[in-house]
Amino acid sequence: MSLQRADHDRLFDLLAARATEGLSDQAQRDLEAELSRAGVSEIDMLDEASAALDVALFGAEEAMPPGLQSKVQSAGIAWISEQQRVQDRGPLKFSQKQATVSMGVGGWLGWLAAAAAIAFAVLANLPTRPATPEERRAALLSVADVRQAGWVSLPDSPLAAPAAHKYDRGISGDVVWSDARDEGYMRISGLAPNDPTQYEYQLWIFDAARPVGDLPQFRVEGLPELLTQRPVDGGVFDVATSGEVVIPIHAKLPVGKAVIFAVTVEPPGGSVVSQRDVVFLTILPG
Amino acid sequence: MLSESVLERVAAGDQRAVQECIDAYGGLVWSLARRFFRDTAEAEDAVQEVFLSLWKTAHRFDPKVASEATFVAMVARRRLIDRLRKRTRHPETAMETTEVPMGRSEKMEMHDEARWALEAFSELGDDQQRVLRMAIHHGLSHERIAESTGMPLGTVKTHIRRGLIRVREVLEERRARTTERVVERAS
Numbered sequence: 001m002s003l004q005r006a007d008h009d010r011l012f013d014l015l016a017a018r019a020t021e022g023l024s025d026q027a028q029r030d031l032e033a034e035l036s037r038a039g040v041s042e043i044d045m046l047d048e049a050s051a052a053l054d055v056a057l058f059g060a061e062e063a064m065p066p067g068l069q070s071k072v073q074s075a076g077i078a079w080i081s082e083q084q085r086v087q088d089r090g091p092l093k094f095s096q097k098q099a100t101v102s103m104g105v106g107g108w109l110g111w112l113a114a115a116a117a118i119a120f121a122v123l124a125n126l127p128t129r130p131a132t133p134e135e136r137r138a139a140l141l142s143v144a145d146v147r148q149a150g151w152v153s154l155p156d157s158p159l160a161a162p163a164a165h166k167y168d169r170g171i172s173g174d175v176v177w178s179d180a181r182d183e184g185y186m187r188i189s190g191l192a193p194n195d196p197t198q199y200e201y202q203l204w205i206f207d208a209a210r211p212v213g214d215l216p217q218f219r220v221e222g223l224p225e226l227l228t229q230r231p232v233d234g235g236v237f238d239v240a241t242s243g244e245v246v247i248p249i250h251a252k253l254p255v256g257k258a259v260i261f262a263v264t265v266e267p268p269g270g271s272v273v274s275q276r277d278v279v280f281l282t283i284l285p286g
Numbered sequence: 287m288l289s290e291s292v293l294e295r296v297a298a299g300d301q302r303a304v305q306e307c308i309d310a311y312g313g314l315v316w317s318l319a320r321r322f323f324r325d326t327a328e329a330e331d332a333v334q335e336v337f338l339s340l341w342k343t344a345h346r347f348d349p350k351v352a353s354e355a356t357f358v359a360m361v362a363r364r365r366l367i368d369r370l371r372k373r374t375r376h377p378e379t380a381m382e383t384t385e386v387p388m389g390r391s392e393k394m395e396m397h398d399e400a401r402w403a404l405e406a407f408s409e410l411g412d413d414q415q416r417v418l419r420m421a422i423h424h425g426l427s428h429e430r431i432a433e434s435t436g437m438p439l440g441t442v443k444t445h446i447r448r449g450l451i452r453v454r455e456v457l458e459e460r461r462a463r464t465t466e467r468v469v470e471r472a473s
Contacts, residue, residue, distance in 0.1 A: 015450075016451075021421070044360065045454065047364065049457060051360035052399045052403035053404075053407060053422050053453055054363060055400040056400035056404040057404070057419060058314070058400075064312035072337045075337065076304035076341050079338065080296070080304065181342065
């Protein structure tokens, strides 16, 4: 393990909690801060240990119901087909894997050398600097299916929070998002700094792959049907400055096809079901 | 020629690998989901989320870093824990745990990592084993474990932290030894 454990009890407590019972949004932010301080990037450092142990302690296995198998299979095939369509429009991700498995003897020896080098690096406890959100955002921009759109404030929209202007100080910025990676970043400036003990901002992701109309009270004439769905919680966040901040998006569920990202003001800790007083949003191009 | 794992084939866009992946790990994922959620519909939704997540993250699987079963269990546990956390934010949906009979099925052959993890586990103290089993196998929160064992919450957290660190250390040591042996044989 590449850290002096005694110096990082808080970090390992958070990693262990993540691997066993999960973390609140606040604890997740604490963990990211601790990882940054410790100079490591392995957020799942103890997840693998708990997974291996879970498999080791595993009880009798129960067969998956056939109906569920069919649904999972159809979704898997649809997902692969969609990826292939995306790749037809951009750099091939799959081709890297295909190149790997067609290696000859030279490639095999190269792999061994690489494996030895990796093992050496691990054993040598080399510290690695975690990439900043800005760097990860920049890297994501080169992914084939990434989409990007700017924020829109909602001065007169039926969606707007009653006091949206209180938080909007000339909001600008954008969202970049990859469905394939379930990864995205918000860039925001001009949003009023908040006191986390009073209120927090929360991101919501409307996913075209999820059912609409399950919250019919949010049906508003003239607005898309999509807004009547239960959106995916994209995480609670705080803003300490009116200047530009880049915030990683932590979707709490897998997102099939993100279409709208909306930011609301919620009580400290966030909400499970928002009242949807939206401060601003973005609509991703298809 | 290296033989490609089923997840690598999924990542390479092989549609046939989808069914093979379900055949190989469907029982594991379904059983994990049933352990987290007693309600069948909830478990079915959770399984669909887990597999969607697996298709999406298959390209991150690296057989040099972890076995496929461990990777699948990692992805599944992450999704199930997140889903359970989200549900328990509703006051009406209390955490559920389902007792699962112990005993490995013939289909679940224990791979190296699970065996190493079990070895590390068996060397831990009784209290540590008990707490880790409750946290990982029964999915209980740290607070629930403290309540049911009578141990202070801090002690529960320490047992879990130290236990997982020990398992991780053993996995790293064994993996490094295996890598060294492979390199020696090839040179």
